[in-house]
Amino acid sequence: MIDKKVMDEIRKTLGKQKVFSDKEYLLTYSYDATALESPPELVVFPENEKDIQRILKIAYQNKIPVTPRGAGVGYTGGSIPLKGGIVIVFTRMNRILAIDTENFLAEVEPGVVTQHLQEEVEKKGLFYPPDPASLKTSTIGGNVAENAGGLRCYKYGVTGHYVLALEAFLITGEKIKAGSPVIKDVAGYNLKSLLVGSEGTLAVVSKITLRLIPLPQYRVSFRVDFNSLQKGAEFINYAIRNNIDPSAIEFIDRSSISAVYQYLGLSLDDQLQATVIIELDGNRLDVEERKNKFLEIVKNYDTLHCQVAETSAEQEKLWDIRRNISPALTKLNPKKINEDIVVPTAEIPGTVEYINRLAKEYDLVIPLFGHFGDGNIHTNLMLNPEKPGEMERAEIVLDKIFSHVVSVKGSISGEHGIGITKKPFMKYQFTELELELFKRLKQAFDPENLLNPGKILNFE
Numbered sequence: 001m002i003d004k005k006v007m008d009e010i011r012k013t014l015g016k017q018k019v020f021s022d023k024e025y026l027l028t029y030s031y032d033a034t035a036l037e038s039p040p041e042l043v044v045f046p047e048n049e050k051d052i053q054r055i056l057k058i059a060y061q062n063k064i065p066v067t068p069r070g071a072g073v074g075y076t077g078g079s080i081p082l083k084g085g086i087v088i089v090f091t092r093m094n095r096i097l098a099i100d101t102e103n104f105l106a107e108v109e110p111g112v113v114t115q116h117l118q119e120e121v122e123k124k125g126l127f128y129p130p131d132p133a134s135l136k137t138s139t140i141g142g143n144v145a146e147n148a149g150g151l152r153c154y155k156y157g158v159t160g161h162y163v164l165a166l167e168a169f170l171i172t173g174e175k176i177k178a179g180s181p182v183i184k185d186v187a188g189y190n191l192k193s194l195l196v197g198s199e200g201t202l203a204v205v206s207k208i209t210l211r212l213i214p215l216p217q218y219r220v221s222f223r224v225d226f227n228s229l230q231k232g233a234e235f236i237n238y239a240i241r242n243n244i245d246p247s248a249i250e251f252i253d254r255s256s257i258s259a260v261y262q263y264l265g266l267s268l269d270d271q272l273q274a275t276v277i278i279e280l281d282g283n284r285l286d287v288e289e290r291k292n293k294f295l296e297i298v299k300n301y302d303t304l305h306c307q308v309a310e311t312s313a314e315q316e317k318l319w320d321i322r323r324n325i326s327p328a329l330t331k332l333n334p335k336k337i338n339e340d341i342v343v344p345t346a347e348i349p350g351t352v353e354y355i356n357r358l359a360k361e362y363d364l365v366i367p368l369f370g371h372f373g374d375g376n377i378h379t380n381l382m383l384n385p386e387k388p389g390e391m392e393r394a395e396i397v398l399d400k401i402f403s404h405v406v407s408v409k410g411s412i413s414g415e416h417g418i419g420i421t422k423k424p425f426m427k428y429q430f431t432e433l434e435l436e437l438f439k440r441l442k443q444a445f446d447p448e449n450l451l452n453p454g455k456i457l458n459f460e
């Protein structure tokens, strides 16, 4: 419990308009995009670095847990204040401090919404590629803390590939800088890379310098339908091998696409078992050349149908199918367990087949879709907790899926992080010694375990 005197001190130091303990605030900041919730005792909205430092100093002196929070659209409970205490919400620190067209970089505060940054840099002919599907709401701070990925990872990589430098505060309120505004920097231990993806457990990020690249001038998208799941999954590797250099490759299985069609009130071809959406980008001549090559590849492969989208309206319509998967799936069953496993790309067809087999054997609905170009398979267990034995069967299946993923050298999380929900599965991927090293790292940054406690591992 935060002492009333301490609450008053925080209010006095920051100003009343930045500190809230009203019920509606505690409720609003008690959950994220998971179904979990745990209320804080105090919600604070820093507006600058000094505010962050003041909050942390008081919290540290009084041993109060602190949980950083961006937009709260994380999928693993990362911004849920599991041990109560203070939630630091970054939505008021949402300024783009600089877009430097000479050095190809942007400096931003952590609360900048990802899409807003993309739009602003594009106005200057530059490109910030990381594009999590939550980009309209999620913040750069949250993206950095989760090392978020997205549709374009195959070609452009994940958030971490664009982080040049960070400024951050330790739990003590001391400030550190990690990285430099240059592409190459090998001086010392790579603290920047350690902080990226650390899920707010090591330091509170206050400023981010991001790398920008020239904006591709032209894009074309394709939707290719298949009458077999395997053919669809194998097509991805085949297309990549044929050197078409895609900027996005998305796979959608029948179960996911039929949910979207139902959701949008459309009817679906009976034969369709899988759909692949591919985007090419670059300069016009180059894209035209690769487009023709891709159409040749499609002609020589066993496909049902191929649709080409060239205008932005056509492309928007085509990608809408992909964007509507998440809301459409929620109509299938009341509970969704959303796993973001990732496997080496050659293992995709085998993994897809394995999960389908498990779904049949254990009588579960498990739609699959994802960024298959980078091996990321979104595996959604759509469950009805009212059905006898369904939750127990889901647990067995999850166990088998994670064991399989690790056995083929994949990872239990490609983009959502570990947070609360994936903690039980860390033991599949890491040895005792490796987990012990994680603990020692956490202790080096946060010996009292006050910063986002209860996430990634139980560090106490």
Ligand SMILES: Cc1cc2nc3c(=O)[nH]c(=O)nc-3n(C[C@H](O)[C@H](O)[C@H](O)COP(=O)(O)OP(=O)(O)OC[C@H]3O[C@@H](n4cnc5c(N)ncnc54)[C@H](O)[C@@H]3O)c2cc1C
Pocket: 032, 033, 067, 068, 069, 070, 071, 072, 073, 074, 075, 077, 078, 079, 090, 110, 131, 132, 133, 134, 137, 138, 139, 140, 141, 142, 143, 144, 145, 146, 147, 148, 149, 150, 151, 199, 200, 201, 203, 204, 205, 206, 326, 415, 416, 452
């Ligand atoms: C519909 C939907 C689609 C999604 N699609 C994708 C996707 O395609 N790819 C993907 O990677 N993820 C995806 N996600 C997950 C989520 O959007 C990302 O994890 C995103 O990065 C979260 O950003 P946020 O601002 O909401 O962070 P939050 O959820 O608020 O926080 C996430 C983590 O970041 C920490 N954090 C936040 N700000 C700071 C800071 N300033 N300093 C230190 N730590 C901080 C928090 O403590 C927490 O651990 C999706 C989620 C939804 C709901």
